[in-house]
Amino acid sequence: MSNLVDQEALLDRVDGDLEFLEETVELLESDGRSLVEQLKAASAAGDQEGLVSKAHMLKGMVSNFCADSVQRAAEEIEHAARRGELDGMPPKVEGFIELFDCLCRETRAMLSGEGA
Amino acid sequence: MRILIAEDEPISRRSLERQLGRLGHDVIAASDGTKAWQALQMSNFDIVVSDWDMPGVTGVELIRRIRAARDQPFVYIIMLTSRTQTEDLVKGIAAGADDFLTKPFEKAELEVRLLAGERLVRLERDLTQRSEELQAAQSDLRALADKLSKYLSPVIYRSIFEGKQDARIATQRKKLTVFFSDIVDFTATSESLDPEDLASFLNEYLLAMTEIVIEYGGTLDKYIGDAILVFFGDPETLGEEQDAYRCVAMAMAMQQRMRVLRQRWEAAGRRRPFHVRMGITSGYCNVGNFGSDVQMSYTIIGRQVNLASRLETESPPDEILISNSTWALVQSQVRCARRDPVVVKGFAEAIEAYQVLGMIEEQSGGALVEFSSPALSLRLDTTNLQGQERETVVRELQQALSRLAPSN
Numbered sequence: 001m002s003n004l005v006d007q008e009a010l011l012d013r014v015d016g017d018l019e020f021l022e023e024t025v026e027l028l029e030s031d032g033r034s035l036v037e038q039l040k041a042a043s044a045a046g047d048q049e050g051l052v053s054k055a056h057m058l059k060g061m062v063s064n065f066c067a068d069s070v071q072r073a074a075e076e077i078e079h080a081a082r083r084g085e086l087d088g089m090p091p092k093v094e095g096f097i098e099l100f101d102c103l104c105r106e107t108r109a110m111l112s113g114e115g116a
Numbered sequence: 117m118r119i120l121i122a123e124d125e126p127i128s129r130r131s132l133e134r135q136l137g138r139l140g141h142d143v144i145a146a147s148d149g150t151k152a153w154q155a156l157q158m159s160n161f162d163i164v165v166s167d168w169d170m171p172g173v174t175g176v177e178l179i180r181r182i183r184a185a186r187d188q189p190f191v192y193i194i195m196l197t198s199r200t201q202t203e204d205l206v207k208g209i210a211a212g213a214d215d216f217l218t219k220p221f222e223k224a225e226l227e228v229r230l231l232a233g234e235r236l237v238r239l240e241r242d243l244t245q246r247s248e249e250l251q252a253a254q255s256d257l258r259a260l261a262d263k264l265s266k267y268l269s270p271v272i273y274r275s276i277f278e279g280k281q282d283a284r285i286a287t288q289r290k291k292l293t294v295f296f297s298d299i300v301d302f303t304a305t306s307e308s309l310d311p312e313d314l315a316s317f318l319n320e321y322l323l324a325m326t327e328i329v330i331e332y333g334g335t336l337d338k339y340i341g342d343a344i345l346v347f348f349g350d351p352e353t354l355g356e357e358q359d360a361y362r363c364v365a366m367a368m369a370m371q372q373r374m375r376v377l378r379q380r381w382e383a384a385g386r387r388r389p390f391h392v393r394m395g396i397t398s399g400y401c402n403v404g405n406f407g408s409d410v411q412m413s414y415t416i417i418g419r420q421v422n423l424a425s426r427l428e429t430e431s432p433p434d435e436i437l438i439s440n441s442t443w444a445l446v447q448s449q450v451r452c453a454r455r456d457p458v459v460v461k462g463f464a465e466a467i468e469a470y471q472v473l474g475m476i477e478e479q480s481g482g483a484l485v486e487f488s489s490p491a492l493s494l495r496l497d498t499t500n501l502q503g504q505e506r507e508t509v510v511r512e513l514q515q516a517l518s519r520l521a522p523s524n
Contacts, residue, residue: 028127060198060219064220
């Protein structure tokens, strides 16, 4: 799985400021990772409200990285949870986690000059 | 602009904070609605950019609180949300949001929406400032009008300020009831008093009489030294009969008040307390603004004014003399005694005159008790006397009676 991030758009979004981009990537890796864990726990517990709120927040968070597919995956979880469709939730969450990990790697690679 | 961000998601919050800072704004970022509300309590902001979904105080609740705080300066509110559904937009606008921005925000869009916000904030602040200036100017005008009103009859003042009357030279012919009063032997009395004492007594007298004029709805035309000219029927009229009746009732109330004043003055050791004569007539007069565009006076002219003055001169002290024309209007309500006709310059025939004795309802022994002697002045009207006021009257009368007990 590659090229989740529209790197050109992302660099434009941060005005080419890699220092700031690094700050946001660190937030993604720390706060974002913590939210992913909470999402996973909510999914395991069948906690509808927790799923909605964590997926919603992750959706907003990843939207800052010009990675539409990751944002859409979070949005799908949020909408499904809002509708109460919890049965098919674990695979959706797992799929999102994979994308999230990939997003973290891609943005980190961008910072190290590997992805661009 | 001073901008407050309310956003619980850290990357969006930080991105906004950075972007707004780059645009030259003074930015404070709050990590949830509760902290944003606390910041708003401590400081003023021009613009609030708030997320929709936040734990605790949500974006909508935050807007409601801002809009409910009416004593605060205007704040422009942009809702920052990933939601785009119409019902959510409606809910946000109903709560008081001014604009929306969808996440992730576009830098250019954020900038133009902030420009719109800045423009509105400046307009609102300008409006508030102008409104305050207008209120201050209104307050000054009110104070000035209040001072000027002292030179006008309250009825005329009210009529002008309610826009019912114009300040331009214009008169009309109307049937009025005219009242004229004068202090008996005022010249001799004034010579026996210091100018300061004279001014004090005269002002006390004029104030008491003026209060009664206002109470009965008369138009106070002017004070002429110690004389008072009042008319009924313009600018407000209750009909000829009622106008005439109100005028006679006012005169009786004035004489009653004079009895009380005289007792007070005598008790204070004043010699030669004022006695007043009054004359009343009804008929056609010219009424309106007389004078020039520079200075005018709302007054009446005509033979009726001379007649009222003449009747006043012919009246015994402490009495009220009315013409035949007024008597015809009030005879069913006022008991009068016919007097010798009065000869008035300008009137072909002598004028029939009547001395006012009292109200007809008083004669039935109903609600009104009136008595006057050098030691006592009493006027008791029990028509609407009840409750606390009745108890007070009973107590005062009992105290008065106790002073007449043999031991006293």
